Amino acid sequence: MELRRISLSLESTRVLNDLSLSLTEWRIGLIGPNGSGKSSLLRLIKGLINADSGEIENRPARIGMVFQNPEHQLLFPTVMEELCFGIIEQGHRAESAEQSARDLLAKHKQEGLLNKAVHELSAGQKQLLCVLSVLADGADLILLDEPCASLDHAAKRAVMGIIRGLPQQVIMATHDFDLLNDFDRVIWLDSGKVREDGRPDQVIAEYLRSLSGPGLT
Numbered sequence: 001m002e003l004r005r006i007s008l009s010l011e012s013t014r015v016l017n018d019l020s021l022s023l024t025e026w027r028i029g030l031i032g033p034n035g036s037g038k039s040s041l042l043r044l045i046k047g048l049i050n051a052d053s054g055e056i057e058n059r060p061a062r063i064g065m066v067f068q069n070p071e072h073q074l075l076f077p078t079v080m081e082e083l084c085f086g087i088i089e090q091g092h093r094a095e096s097a098e099q100s101a102r103d104l105l106a107k108h109k110q111e112g113l114l115n116k117a118v119h120e121l122s123a124g125q126k127q128l129l130c131v132l133s134v135l136a137d138g139a140d141l142i143l144l145d146e147p148c149a150s151l152d153h154a155a156k157r158a159v160m161g162i163i164r165g166l167p168q169q170v171i172m173a174t175h176d177f178d179l180l181n182d183f184d185r186v187i188w189l190d191s192g193k194v195r196e197d198g199r200p201d202q203v204i205a206e207y208l209r210s211l212s213g214p215g216l217t
């Protein structure tokens with residue numbers, strides 16, 4: 001996918017500023033301070049908002065997105081209904097959807113979620129369900145907006161285990177740099193522009209250096 005000279009304003013604030021990116025790597029991390037434009041860029045790629053100018057070429061047909069807040073994503077009262085919706089959307093027959101949902105949970109060792117109502121899930125379990133329901137949707141590209149924020153270690157490991165096993169292209173925004181060690185590329189956004197772009201270790205080291213201020217490193 002190619003982003004060419006994308007600019008975006010939201011309520012007269014310039015959020016993305018003449019951004020050009022060729023997004024071809026398998027797993028791409030997105031970092032940057034609060035308000036730098038990470039979520040806006042993901043929403044734009046997903047097609048939820050339109051740029052003021054610029055173009056996106058070769059955008060995958062089916063894009064799944066895990067939102068920063070799981071409450072904005074989950075639509076149904078039960079785990080089963082949530083997963084079945086995605087599975088039926090994907091074109092599967094309704095009669096076999098429940099079995100597919102069971103298989104999906106078993107594949108990711110999350111059988112414990114099977115008969116739960118969404119309101120009784122913890123924050124971590126809701127986030128896990130968001131990732132699974134995006135997988136159920138059968139997307140070609142998966143966008144993840146801080147999928148591990150507020151998760152405990154076990155839930156984080158479970159979510160990252162799922163993400164690491166995905167064959168699809170992944171673009172993930174996070175403040176948790178440890179999650180990006182084995183990614184192929186990290187893009188550091190600052191005020192809606194690319195500040196650094198390259199190998200995870202290099203980009204993250206530069207970012208951390210910038211936080212420590214002059215004379216401290």
Ligand SMILES: Nc1ncnc2c1ncn2[C@@H]1O[C@H](COP(=O)(O)OP(=O)(O)OP(=O)(O)O)[C@@H](O)[C@H]1O
Nearest residue numbers: 010011013015032033034035036037038039040041
């Ligand atoms: N719906 C909106 N209306 C107006 N301004 C918005 C809207 N959404 C985001 N913004 C502004 O766009 C800028 C980028 O926000 P965005 O949420 O993309 O940042 P972010 O990098 O995801 O930050 P965070 O790390 O806090 O999640 C901020 O200045 C924000 O105030």
Ligand SMILES: [Mg+2]
Nearest residue numbers: 038039068145
């Ligand atoms: Mg954000």
